[in-house]
Amino acid sequence: MAIVVQKYGGSSVANADKIRNVATRVSESFKKGNKVVVVVSAMGDTTDDLIELAGKINPNPEPREMDLLLSTGEIVSSTLLSMALHAMGFRAIALSGPQAGISTDSAFSRARITGIEPKRIVNELKKGNIVIVAGFQGLTSDNDIATLGRGGSDTTAVALAASLKAKICEIYTDVDGVYTADPRIVPEAQKLNEIGYEEMLEMATSGARVMHHRSVELGQVFKMPILVASSLADRPGTMIRGGKNMEQRNKVRGIAHDMDVAKITVTGVPDRPGIAAAIFMPLAKAGISVDTIVQNAGANNITDLTFTVTKNDLNRAMDIIRPVATEIGAKECLSDSRLGKVSIIGTGMQNTPGYAAKMFQTLFTQNINILLITTSEIRITCIIAEDKVKEAVRTLHKAFDLDKD
């Protein structure tokens, strides 16, 4: 019998009725003869509510205590789903992350899974149980509870699927798959029937919110097919997987965008070794992720260094960079928080020239100014003004013929 891992997000288990709906879907897979392992997130806004409650007591709670606190949310939803399956006459058992054998490192609030000992899950499946696992959490080597951070339950699901050698990992969410662009912005956006891991990774890191890139990476490493589909409808979703046939289709597979971009420019930077490290090490230590970095080498060994951070991190980043800039003898620090980015993504791009030129030309004809450009082998990203992002997504979607089946 094949093992299927299903994951349901917080909005899919937000109340008793929705939990019953999930139980029905789970039981359908079980009745087909699958061994079913289900990973759940916390109900609805539970995690946010717990964070707010903690904030009333301590504005800067210790990550260790916070993780122990937050881990309760997924335990609640997993036990309730197990009870719902019992009420429908199915055998089921809820397991916390530690009970499911999930080990993590000690990086509280953003822990990585270091290993899974699936003995208990395998035993429960053998007994005929549907196994419900609390997502987002695991046990450190010090016997503490750590949570996996953003996208945590997706990561739990893919890791469990890999460890159990499941035939598929099904991620059920409030959208019914991966689209060529955000359908709220581009009504003509097409749902993709399938997409490769690399493309999905680029989509995820470029702003598509469907799945967190960590779980896609895991899927890629373990070659685990991942289905993204709606937890409400019975429409087919999008299959994320590897394989040759991925490259046969339209060369550009999707347009991703992200409104959460702020830019910092340090002007008049002396162009000598060690300068980049002097600027970026303090940011890394403060836990600030830097995305795009562009250096415009100028005359006289003087250069302008530009990089992007999330809008939320901008003020902290500026506070860190200003004294550093003074110290290294730079001219000034400028910032702009009204930016966004738009990306075109597709594995077919890597061996075919002309995509970049077409993208720039399309934006140019719409009078959209490009501030920064970054590329990977299968992605081209332009940083533009925030208020031009939607227009850029629509125009590019059309220009690359993504609105056609």
Add this chain to the structure above:
Amino acid sequence: MAIVVQKYGGSSVANADKIRNVATRVSESFKKGNKVVVVVSAMGDTTDDLIELAGKINPNPEPREMDLLLSTGEIVSSTLLSMALHAMGFRAIALSGPQAGISTDSAFSRARITGIEPKRIVNELKKGNIVIVAGFQGLTSDNDIATLGRGGSDTTAVALAASLKAKICEIYTDVDGVYTADPRIVPEAQKLNEIGYEEMLEMATSGARVMHHRSVELGQVFKMPILVASSLADRPGTMIRGGKNMEQRNKVRGIAHDMDVAKITVTGVPDRPGIAAAIFMPLAKAGISVDTIVQNAGANNITDLTFTVTKNDLNRAMDIIRPVATEIGAKECLSDSRLGKVSIIGTGMQNTPGYAAKMFQTLFTQNINILLITTSEIRITCIIAEDKVKEAVRTLHKAFDLDKD
């Protein structure tokens, strides 16, 4: 340095302000130089809310899943108290029952503590941490979470105190000690400065709600002094402990009462061996606790058998008893759910005659009819009509001079 174990109930940690208040009290004991271990219950109505939520999904949830669900309540309050102590500048760490090393049997929803491995707690205390333990829960040998049932967090506190060889276990609650009678019924009731384990046990099993009898028993076995005091006021509470001086005071130490009494009488029972077992075994199997049992041996080997159960169990008990009564050839099954009981308690009673006579005489002069009588060495209990209980408590309190210091 001496170890002090403190326990705070759900009403003491019901919201952020109350949690801060508890943190202040905990820190005061720490500042006096104690090593402090704190056991907390779930916030306010959390446990009831979780039970209600589960009930919406499954009217008969599996006890294993229910325990895993309910255990989250105490984890939430323990992490928040830890965060409150951090915010005040103290070192603290929250531990779940399993992390605290608490092992239980697998009797879900009413598990017994089978052992405590306090290594982690001892280590955290050595590091200078105040240790906050989630009450009411432990880990079974199958790596499942089990809860201890009613009075569970008190039991956790006394068991931890015994295991850590603490100098005292302090139970902070919404009353400020043990009284000679319920002050809501007898305004002249006096707070006891101290009471022996046996007396407190009899008070607890006779209806006094201050502490659950399981934790008192544990205290008695391990000779752990238990202080019962208010979590809000700074008044001295009641010390529960052993020792000779217990017997020197007023011979009757307190009047306990309980409104939750229902009576079943099986009439015309053939008086032959095995009959009592035939009646009580099915009740025990159904998990129904029988309290008082009285058999009135009659003529011709025919007897009436009367026993009491809680009001909540009456209908189930009658459903079980009726077919049994028919089977054994009894005449009929009668029930009365409008009963209560009143008890006088005191170790001094055991070697001094006349207490029973005085109790019956006192009730007689108030025209209170006694339906059943049971006694232990240090307790006399009368089952009477529910609507006479308050009057009986007041009259007995006065008759035994408990309203005088």
